[in-house]
Amino acid sequence: MLEIKDLHAYYGRSHILQGVNLNVKEGEIVSLLGRNGVGRSTTCMTIMGLVQPHGSILYKGQQIAGRKPHDIARKGIGFVPEDRWIFPGLTVLQNLQLGMKSSKQSGRWRIEDVFSIFPRLGERSNVHGGLISGGEKQMLTICRTLMGDPDFIMIDEPTEGLAPMMVEQVGRLIEEIARRGISVLLVEQKLSIALKISQRLYIMGHGHIVYEGTPADIKKDQAVRKEWLEV
Amino acid sequence: MLEYLLFSVLNSLVLGMLLFMLSSGLTLIFSMMGVLNFAHASFYMLGAYFGYQITQAVGFWPALVIAPLLVGVIGALVERYGLRTVHKYGHVAELLFTVGLAFIIEEGVNLIWGRNAMTYPVPQSLDFPLFTLFSTEFSTYRMFMLLISVAIFIGLYMVLTRTRIGLIIQAALTHPQGVSALGHNVPMVFMMVFGGGSALAGVAGVIGGIFLITEPAMAATLGPIVFVVIVVGGMGSLTGAFVASLLLAAIQTFAVGLEYSLTDLFALVGIHGQVSGLLEDLGRIQLSHTGPILPYLFMVLMLMFRPKGLMGKRES
Numbered sequence: 001m002l003e004i005k006d007l008h009a010y011y012g013r014s015h016i017l018q019g020v021n022l023n024v025k026e027g028e029i030v031s032l033l034g035r036n037g038v039g040r041s042t043t044c045m046t047i048m049g050l051v052q053p054h055g056s057i058l059y060k061g062q063q064i065a066g067r068k069p070h071d072i073a074r075k076g077i078g079f080v081p082e083d084r085w086i087f088p089g090l091t092v093l094q095n096l097q098l099g100m101k102s103s104k105q106s107g108r109w110r111i112e113d114v115f116s117i118f119p120r121l122g123e124r125s126n127v128h129g130g131l132i133s134g135g136e137k138q139m140l141t142i143c144r145t146l147m148g149d150p151d152f153i154m155i156d157e158p159t160e161g162l163a164p165m166m167v168e169q170v171g172r173l174i175e176e177i178a179r180r181g182i183s184v185l186l187v188e189q190k191l192s193i194a195l196k197i198s199q200r201l202y203i204m205g206h207g208h209i210v211y212e213g214t215p216a217d218i219k220k221d222q223a224v225r226k227e228w229l230e231v
Numbered sequence: 232m233l234e235y236l237l238f239s240v241l242n243s244l245v246l247g248m249l250l251f252m253l254s255s256g257l258t259l260i261f262s263m264m265g266v267l268n269f270a271h272a273s274f275y276m277l278g279a280y281f282g283y284q285i286t287q288a289v290g291f292w293p294a295l296v297i298a299p300l301l302v303g304v305i306g307a308l309v310e311r312y313g314l315r316t317v318h319k320y321g322h323v324a325e326l327l328f329t330v331g332l333a334f335i336i337e338e339g340v341n342l343i344w345g346r347n348a349m350t351y352p353v354p355q356s357l358d359f360p361l362f363t364l365f366s367t368e369f370s371t372y373r374m375f376m377l378l379i380s381v382a383i384f385i386g387l388y389m390v391l392t393r394t395r396i397g398l399i400i401q402a403a404l405t406h407p408q409g410v411s412a413l414g415h416n417v418p419m420v421f422m423m424v425f426g427g428g429s430a431l432a433g434v435a436g437v438i439g440g441i442f443l444i445t446e447p448a449m450a451a452t453l454g455p456i457v458f459v460v461i462v463v464g465g466m467g468s469l470t471g472a473f474v475a476s477l478l479l480a481a482i483q484t485f486a487v488g489l490e491y492s493l494t495d496l497f498a499l500v501g502i503h504g505q506v507s508g509l510l511e512d513l514g515r516i517q518l519s520h521t522g523p524i525l526p527y528l529f530m531v532l533m534l535m536f537r538p539k540g541l542m543g544k545r546e547s
Contacts, residue, residue, distance in 0.1 A: 050408055073414035085409030087402040094398055101414040148414055 001026045001152055001183050002047070007055035007065075009039075009046045016042045018207035019055075024152065029174065029184040031194035033229060034204035040187045041082055043204070044154040048072055048079045059152070074101060078150030082157040082187075084141040088130025092121055095129050095140055099147030107149025108180050114143040117173065135166040142173060146182075153177060156187040171197055191229060195219065203228045234365040239484050245373050247480030248380030249442070252435040253453065254460040254472040255387060256428025262404045262467035263424055265322055266314060269329040272454030273336035274429040278302045278436020279445045280340055283351045291354035299433035306429020310422045333450065340447050348446035376438050383434065384473070391469070400424060404467065459530045465543020474541055479526045486522035 002024040009017040016039050024030045032040050045051040049069040057065040064072050073079070087095055096111055115122030118139045124132055129140065138158055145153060155174065159167040171193050178184055178197075188194045194201060195215040203211035203218075205228050211218075218224060257271045281301050285294035309332065317328045352358070353372045360368035391397040403410045403417055411417040443449065460479055464471030494514040497504065506514060533540060 048412055050412065068416075068418075069408070069411040070414050070416045073412055079412045081409065081412070085406040085412075087405055087409070089401050089405070090398060095402075097395075098398055098402055098410070098415075099413055144413070 001028075001060060002185070003056075003058040004043075004047070005056040005058075007043070007046060007053060007057065009042055009051045009053060011042075011051075016051075016207055017046060017055075020204070020208055022202050022209055022212075024183050024185050026183055027178060027181055028200065029178050029186060029198045031186045031188055031198040031201045032204060033188060033191065033194055033201055035229065036189070038204045039207045040204050041156050044079060044081075044156050044185070044187060047154065048077065073148060073150075076149075076151040078145040078148055078153040080142050080145050080153065080155040080158065082160065084137050086129040086132075086137050086141060088128060090129055091126050092129060092132065092136075092140055093125040095144050096121075096147050099144035101148050107147075108182075109143075109146045109149060111147070114146070117176070118143065118169075135162050138162060138166070138170065139173075142170070146177065150182060152183045152185070154185045154187070157189065158186070159188070159190055159193060167193060191218075191225070234367055235488055237364065238367055238369065239481075239488055241369060241373070241377075243477065243481040243484040245377050245380075245442075245480075246484060247477035248377060248384065249435055249439050250457065250460055250480055251473050251476035252380055252383060252431050253457045254464070254476055255384075255469060256431040257457055258461045258464070258467055258469060258472045259400070259424055260428045261461065263400070263407065264314070264421055266325045266329065267458075268428075269326065269454070270309075270332040270336060271329075271428070271432055272450040272457055273333045274302050274306055274432040275436040275439065275453060276340060276447070276450040277305065277336060278433030279351070279440025279449060280344055280349070280436075281433070282437030282440055283349045283445050286351070286354075291356075295434070295437050298437045299430045302433030302436070303426045303430030306432075307422050307426030309429075310425035314425070315418065315421075333454075337447055337450060344447075346447055348444050349440075351441050351445045353441055372441070376442060379434070379438060383431065387431075387469075396420070396423070456526055459526045461540075462530050463526075463533050463540055465540030468540065468542040471540055471542030479529065482525050482529065483522050486518050486525055489518040492517045 002022075004020055004022050007017050007020040008015070018039075020039070020043055022030075022032070022043075032043065034040050042051060046053045047057055047064075049064070049067055049072045053065040055065060056063065059072075059075060059077060062075070064075060064077075067075075087098065090098065093111070096114060115125070120136060121139055121143065124136065129137070132140065142155065142158060158170045158174070162170065167190070174184055174186060175197055186194060186198065195218070198215055200212070200214055201218055202209050203224065210228055211224050213221070253271065253275055257268060260266060260268050260271070278298050281298035282291075282294045285297050313328060313332070314325055317324045353370070357370075357372040357375050359371055361371040361374050362369055389397075391401060399410060399415050399420055403415075403420055407417050410420075439453075440449070443453075456479065460475045461472055463479065464473070464475030492515050497514075
């Protein structure tokens, strides 16, 4: 579904991505792990066209490197950013409506689905996005992206700053997303959730992939965990 | 006194809504693109000249529609082929681009229409007093300006709050990257907002060119006031621009009719000092003469004590 080869990206003169290679197959949950500042979020931003890519990004066999973000989104890629980008002046419902690529879109996700999975969002549907809690914002930003009916979704640090109960809810949502046939690239710092729900994992260090394996592989490999993940 | 109050309020509304038509476009463009468009008042001037020219050919009513559309198209082209190209060099380059554009438009107007003011009269169908109260007449044209401005304000409000494109515009004010990542063509939205804002300035030009004056200096006369409006209202706040437009128009309009000086004010509270020289001259200055500087004084005070403006969210 997604195949990245020798991907480089720069912020000014800083060389952030230094030859990233990774792939995600259909229906797979793949986690991208690593310490802060190694380029995980930049990888997502570059795939999404928000940072200028240098290298190859094939999506469903089509080259998408260099395309505009809205064009990439319309090809079926969804992105849940770490900063959430909730529109504060719009209500929860309006935030969700903006997730749809057109007003008449019908896909795998409907607003009623979202409200049944997260009743709290339904209760607060008329509250402005700027006034809801951090956990609600996280749910909203994931659900808003789902409203665009992506086939592949990148979720950047969805559990950051959330209470343990919310972390579990996010985990269940990601599994539900995969059950509906959507491939997931999950960017995480928390190894526990990544081990629990992913089929494969990549670890990034110094702007490129330094390890690839399954959750079982990484559980066994304490040296890798110590060198690239533990703080 | 009642006559003065009533007509000052009505005239404030007329001028305030005209200012809002200009400042709404400017503040929307600033919010979305971070560009302070110094050529915005030049689009107002283009609206006035196009309105004048089209009125000569086919009459005022077609001009009221065609001229703003033309200005809107020019605005959209400026964004698409000018600002978007300059954007990669940063905001200073964008700002200098708009300053240059303002000069180009002004000189272009000079070349085509000359330096003299145009004879751009009130259309006959609106050239009669609507009512006479006490001894003062209120013209139909002023009421027409007010109605057009209110209609545009309501239209703008409905578009921004009730339509999908309005929601996209509102969302792009805070997170343009987030909007494009959801599959919406943000550059296209920027172009539409720039074109729409320019068209609004064009409408203000068509009707304001008759009300004020149609001459090459009209952009330079009104432009600074529009900037004062968006600074006082709060950069990027549409509601702030609305409130500030009415407030600054009221300050200017009311000041014009008040023939009081500092000496009169002191006399009112029983202070009758004897001063001479510069102080005496300062004491004699009447409030009506200070009208043009009051908005700028208000802006300076606002920047000193509340830099984010009346309703803005930015501190800088």
